[in-house]
Amino acid sequence: KAGVTQTPRYLIKTRGQQVTLSCSPISGHRSVSWYQQTPGQGLQFLFEYFSETQRNKGNFPGRFSGRQFSNSRSEMNVSTLELGDSALYLCASSLFGPQETQYFGPGTRLLVL
Protein backbone atom coordinates (compact mmCIF):
# COMPACT_ATOMS: atom_id res chain seq x y z
CA LYS A 1 0.00 0.00 0.00
CA ALA A 2 1.18 3.51 -0.69
CA GLY A 3 1.80 5.61 2.39
CA VAL A 4 0.32 8.94 3.34
CA THR A 5 1.32 11.65 0.92
CA GLN A 6 1.35 15.39 1.49
CA THR A 7 1.72 18.14 -1.04
CA PRO A 8 3.49 20.41 -1.38
CA ARG A 9 6.50 19.40 0.69
CA TYR A 10 7.83 22.94 1.04
CA LEU A 11 6.12 26.28 0.78
CA ILE A 12 7.18 29.89 1.21
CA LYS A 13 4.50 32.51 1.63
CA THR A 14 4.31 36.10 2.83
CA ARG A 15 2.23 37.51 5.65
CA GLY A 16 -1.40 38.03 4.74
CA GLN A 17 -1.48 35.38 2.05
CA GLN A 18 -3.43 32.16 2.31
CA VAL A 19 -2.28 28.61 1.77
CA THR A 20 -3.87 25.22 1.06
CA LEU A 21 -2.16 21.99 2.02
CA SER A 22 -3.22 18.58 0.78
CA CYS A 23 -3.12 15.13 2.33
CA SER A 24 -3.87 11.79 0.68
CA PRO A 25 -4.40 9.06 3.26
CA ILE A 26 -3.63 5.39 2.94
CA SER A 27 -6.24 3.67 0.80
CA GLY A 28 -9.20 2.61 2.93
CA HIS A 29 -8.42 4.94 5.81
CA ARG A 30 -11.33 7.19 6.67
CA SER A 31 -9.82 9.24 9.48
CA VAL A 32 -7.42 12.08 8.73
CA SER A 33 -5.88 14.27 11.42
CA TRP A 34 -3.77 17.37 11.05
CA TYR A 35 -1.03 18.60 13.37
CA GLN A 36 1.16 21.67 13.54
CA GLN A 37 4.70 21.17 14.79
CA THR A 38 6.90 24.04 15.95
CA PRO A 39 10.04 24.06 18.10
CA GLY A 40 8.32 26.07 20.80
CA GLN A 41 4.90 24.41 21.03
CA GLY A 42 5.69 20.92 19.81
CA LEU A 43 2.98 18.88 18.10
CA GLN A 44 -0.37 20.58 18.34
CA PHE A 45 -3.60 18.97 17.17
CA LEU A 46 -5.48 20.98 14.55
CA PHE A 47 -8.48 18.88 13.55
CA GLU A 48 -9.66 15.41 12.68
CA TYR A 49 -11.98 14.39 9.88
CA PHE A 50 -13.85 11.15 9.49
CA SER A 51 -16.02 10.36 6.49
CA GLU A 52 -16.11 14.03 5.43
CA THR A 53 -17.16 15.26 8.90
CA GLN A 54 -14.99 17.21 11.30
CA ARG A 55 -15.08 15.24 14.53
CA ASN A 56 -12.66 17.24 16.63
CA LYS A 57 -10.97 20.58 16.47
CA GLY A 58 -7.96 21.84 18.38
CA ASN A 59 -7.44 25.23 19.93
CA PHE A 60 -6.54 27.20 16.82
CA PRO A 61 -8.07 30.41 15.44
CA GLY A 62 -10.70 30.34 12.74
CA ARG A 63 -8.04 31.16 10.15
CA PHE A 64 -7.28 27.46 10.20
CA SER A 65 -9.85 25.35 8.42
CA GLY A 66 -10.05 22.03 6.71
CA ARG A 67 -12.22 19.65 4.82
CA GLN A 68 -12.33 16.06 3.70
CA PHE A 69 -13.55 14.76 0.40
CA SER A 70 -15.52 11.62 -0.38
CA ASN A 71 -12.31 9.79 -1.32
CA SER A 72 -10.93 10.65 2.17
CA ARG A 73 -8.36 13.08 0.81
CA SER A 74 -8.15 16.11 3.03
CA GLU A 75 -7.09 19.71 2.67
CA MET A 76 -6.33 22.33 5.25
CA ASN A 77 -6.37 26.03 4.62
CA VAL A 78 -4.74 28.85 6.52
CA SER A 79 -5.89 32.34 5.65
CA THR A 80 -4.23 35.64 6.47
CA LEU A 81 -0.91 34.02 7.24
CA GLU A 82 1.13 35.24 10.20
CA LEU A 83 4.83 34.76 10.88
CA GLY A 84 3.92 32.39 13.71
CA ASP A 85 2.24 30.02 11.27
CA SER A 86 5.67 28.92 10.07
CA ALA A 87 5.77 25.26 10.99
CA LEU A 88 5.82 21.67 9.84
CA TYR A 89 2.25 20.58 9.11
CA LEU A 90 1.70 16.87 9.45
CA CYS A 91 -1.27 14.79 8.53
CA ALA A 92 -1.97 11.30 9.74
CA SER A 93 -4.48 8.70 8.66
CA SER A 94 -6.03 5.65 10.24
CA LEU A 95 -9.00 3.40 9.66
CA PHE A 96 -11.24 4.77 12.37
CA GLY A 97 -9.54 7.41 14.50
CA PRO A 98 -7.04 8.41 17.20
CA GLN A 99 -7.42 5.28 19.30
CA GLU A 100 -5.38 3.27 16.85
CA THR A 101 -2.07 3.49 15.06
CA GLN A 102 -1.66 6.69 13.10
CA TYR A 103 0.25 6.70 9.82
CA PHE A 104 1.94 10.00 9.21
CA GLY A 105 2.88 11.72 6.00
CA PRO A 106 6.27 13.41 5.54
CA GLY A 107 4.80 16.83 6.28
CA THR A 108 4.62 20.19 4.57
CA ARG A 109 7.14 22.72 5.79
CA LEU A 110 5.63 26.20 5.60
CA LEU A 111 7.74 29.32 5.94
CA VAL A 112 5.95 32.64 6.28
CA LEU A 113 8.04 35.73 5.56
Place this chain on the structure above:
Amino acid sequence: SQQGEEDPQALSIQEGENATMNCSYKTSINNLQWYRQNSGRGLVHLILIRSNEREKHSGRLRVTLDTSKKSSSLLITASRAADTASYFCATDYSTLTFGKGTMLLVSP
Protein backbone atom coordinates in the same frame (compact mmCIF):
# COMPACT_ATOMS: atom_id res chain seq x y z
CA SER B 1 -2.10 21.89 25.77
CA GLN B 2 0.19 18.88 26.09
CA GLN B 3 -1.39 15.84 27.66
CA GLY B 4 1.80 13.83 27.82
CA GLU B 5 5.17 15.07 29.03
CA GLU B 6 8.34 13.15 28.25
CA ASP B 7 11.38 13.00 30.46
CA PRO B 8 14.23 13.58 29.93
CA GLN B 9 14.07 16.25 27.24
CA ALA B 10 17.36 15.00 25.81
CA LEU B 11 19.41 11.85 26.26
CA SER B 12 22.88 11.07 24.97
CA ILE B 13 24.25 7.52 25.12
CA GLN B 14 26.77 5.23 23.43
CA GLU B 15 25.88 2.46 21.02
CA GLY B 16 25.05 -0.74 22.84
CA GLU B 17 23.66 1.02 25.90
CA ASN B 18 20.00 1.02 26.87
CA ALA B 19 17.86 4.14 26.63
CA THR B 20 14.89 4.79 28.87
CA MET B 21 12.35 7.53 28.28
CA ASN B 22 9.42 8.36 30.52
CA CYS B 23 6.04 9.86 29.83
CA SER B 24 3.53 11.29 32.27
CA TYR B 25 -0.02 12.28 31.43
CA LYS B 26 -2.92 13.92 33.18
CA THR B 27 -6.27 12.37 32.28
CA SER B 28 -7.77 8.95 31.72
CA ILE B 29 -6.75 7.25 28.50
CA ASN B 30 -7.87 4.45 26.24
CA ASN B 31 -4.44 3.74 24.83
CA LEU B 32 -0.95 5.20 24.92
CA GLN B 33 1.24 5.23 21.85
CA TRP B 34 4.91 5.89 21.21
CA TYR B 35 6.23 7.43 18.00
CA ARG B 36 9.66 8.22 16.60
CA GLN B 37 10.57 11.20 14.44
CA ASN B 38 13.81 11.55 12.50
CA SER B 39 14.98 15.12 12.04
CA GLY B 40 11.86 17.04 11.03
CA ARG B 41 10.20 14.25 9.09
CA GLY B 42 6.93 12.44 9.62
CA LEU B 43 6.34 10.38 12.71
CA VAL B 44 6.65 6.62 12.71
CA HIS B 45 4.49 4.53 15.01
CA LEU B 46 6.46 2.30 17.38
CA ILE B 47 4.04 0.67 19.76
CA LEU B 48 0.52 1.00 21.17
CA ILE B 49 -0.31 -0.15 24.69
CA ARG B 50 -3.89 -0.37 25.88
CA SER B 51 -5.00 0.96 29.25
CA ASN B 52 -5.57 -2.59 30.56
CA GLU B 53 -2.05 -3.71 29.61
CA ARG B 54 0.98 -3.24 31.83
CA GLU B 55 3.84 -4.16 29.53
CA LYS B 56 4.41 -4.70 25.84
CA HIS B 57 7.41 -5.72 23.77
CA SER B 58 8.31 -5.17 20.14
CA GLY B 59 11.80 -6.19 19.05
CA ARG B 60 14.25 -4.10 21.08
CA LEU B 61 11.45 -1.96 22.48
CA ARG B 62 9.77 -2.48 25.82
CA VAL B 63 6.92 -0.26 26.96
CA THR B 64 5.35 -0.21 30.40
CA LEU B 65 2.18 1.52 31.50
CA ASP B 66 1.13 2.40 35.03
CA THR B 67 -2.35 3.91 34.90
CA SER B 68 -2.41 4.50 38.67
CA LYS B 69 0.59 6.80 38.31
CA LYS B 70 -0.46 8.01 34.87
CA SER B 71 2.95 7.21 33.48
CA SER B 72 4.63 5.11 30.82
CA SER B 73 8.19 4.26 29.93
CA LEU B 74 9.90 3.29 26.70
CA LEU B 75 13.05 1.21 26.90
CA ILE B 76 15.25 0.74 23.86
CA THR B 77 17.79 -2.02 24.45
CA ALA B 78 21.18 -2.28 22.78
CA SER B 79 20.85 1.14 21.13
CA ARG B 80 22.22 1.77 17.65
CA ALA B 81 23.25 5.00 15.95
CA ALA B 82 20.15 4.61 13.75
CA ASP B 83 17.99 5.00 16.86
CA THR B 84 18.99 8.66 17.01
CA ALA B 85 15.66 10.50 16.78
CA SER B 86 13.01 12.25 18.82
CA TYR B 87 10.56 10.02 20.67
CA PHE B 88 7.03 11.07 21.54
CA CYS B 89 4.32 9.57 23.66
CA ALA B 90 0.72 10.22 22.66
CA THR B 91 -2.47 9.73 24.61
CA ASP B 92 -5.96 9.47 23.17
CA TYR B 93 -8.25 11.07 25.72
CA SER B 94 -10.51 12.50 23.01
CA THR B 95 -7.97 13.32 20.35
CA LEU B 96 -4.40 12.08 20.06
CA THR B 97 -2.27 14.44 22.10
CA PHE B 98 1.51 14.42 21.97
CA GLY B 99 4.14 15.39 24.47
CA LYS B 100 7.13 17.53 23.52
CA GLY B 101 9.36 14.52 23.09
CA THR B 102 12.73 13.19 24.13
CA MET B 103 15.66 13.78 21.79
CA LEU B 104 17.85 10.69 21.81
CA LEU B 105 21.41 10.81 20.48
CA VAL B 106 23.21 7.51 20.12
CA SER B 107 26.92 7.90 19.42
CA PRO B 108 28.93 5.20 17.64
